[in-house]
Amino acid sequence: MTETISGTGTSAATRPVVPVLEAHGLVKRYGNVTAINGADFELHPAEVLAVIGDNGAGKSSLIKVLAGAVVPDSGELRMDGQPVSFRTTRDARAHGIETVYQDLAVIPALDIASNVYLGREIRRKGFMGSVLRRLDMPAMRKDSADHLADLRIGIKSVSQAVETLSGGQRQGVAVVRSATFGRRVIIMDEPTAALGVRESGQVVDLIKQLRDRGLPVVLISHDMPHVFEVADRIHVHRLGQRAAVVRPSERTMSEVVALMTGATEPTERERAGGS
Template sequence: MIGPPLLALRGVSKRFGAVQALKDVDLEIREGEVVALLGDNGAGKSTLVKVIAGVETPDRGVIEWEGRGVHITSPRIAHRLGIATVYQTLALCDDLDVAENLFLGRERRCPGVRGRLLRLLDYGGMRRQARGQLDAMGIRVPDVRAPVASLSAGQRQTVAICRALLGRPRVVLLDEPTAALGVPQAGHVLEVVDELREQGVGVILVSHNLGDVKAVADEAAVLRLGRNNGFFHVPTTSQERIFSAIIGATDNP
């Protein structure tokens, strides 16, 4: 491909005391590409996601954004670059409705005097924008005024993804988005991932489900004990070969 990747990690390492969580890890993600980040428990996936999201700072290595070295030392900096993260916990407020969750922490005030002086919130405007955002992503939530507690697990996951997209990120990290979902709900989440790719968003998909990876990923990066253990072109690589790299049956430096 022509030009530098949108996001690249070069030789990233991170240690927590005596534990070497990451060692010389490389990773690349381009616009409109879905890269699966795979590995067994303790492989370093969560630490790598936190490094990209600005929650953890690497001890060594380089992070590049569009070919330029950057220092992502906080989630705020990651957000400014255009990186959004949807963690497995989702961090949704059950008692608030869908629109309120989408705008949580960035609520919109009413235009004019009502917003400037009375500081009233523009609930109607937020609901209209929420409806438009959900429809644009093909996310099936019948009523944006419904409390999040009333939604299915799959709908809650897609609401969390939609909230991350309000800032128009260029890279989205999805941490096990289908882990607790049934087959129909997981299928809808994967449709949303496909839609992100069509919109030119780079997606890093953390998953244990090789079926999901085969369904939507373009590339797969395997971590083993904090190190790279292979990069695979998903459409042309068998699940068995990827699985062997995950469990360490094969070494792919």
């Protein structure tokens, strides 16, 4: 991918855009099963990249490598062009990568603010926090409310329990948690699964808002209408590797499905990762 750089007078130059997150030649085997077979991946700044593929294509293993949940047997990861190594999800989080899994990983009995700061709670200053380990709930509630308002998620109070929320609102809480701590990349695994039409629309709007704020999003989804509505590019994963990268403006939905199933061959440009 290139971008135009304005120069003096009428001259202009182009330079390649350095991916925020990329992978080259990833391999992951589980015994005799090769889940990732030399896979490549590129996420550009401020884009929504949809990752699609049939069951067993290896896309879940790929995403787990990017999130630090799986260590590849070989291959390279880079952020902003620099090599990185993720041995745990904590390593990925330290680099600003947050993941919203399909099960959301929220605790229904806790309130919204406690879920947003789950595992990263703010403690009170001084003796109360360092010795008695008391939490600064007012600070967490204020910050949570600010983040909810920033993403225009309509929840009356951050003090209410998550179990009182709708499915779409719970997804919103999980997204807010990721956006609060994800400085560089948000990965979303089937975020509209098991949601109704209205709630799914709310989640799609959240994804667009994250992109509009300059935060790139990796969207794993089987919902092709949502993919075509929100994605800037589509990474097609097949047989453990990247089969193609296409733009929704250049391919129809049926054509992308054909690429995913192997019924259609990608162009050389698509096979190489698009542009």
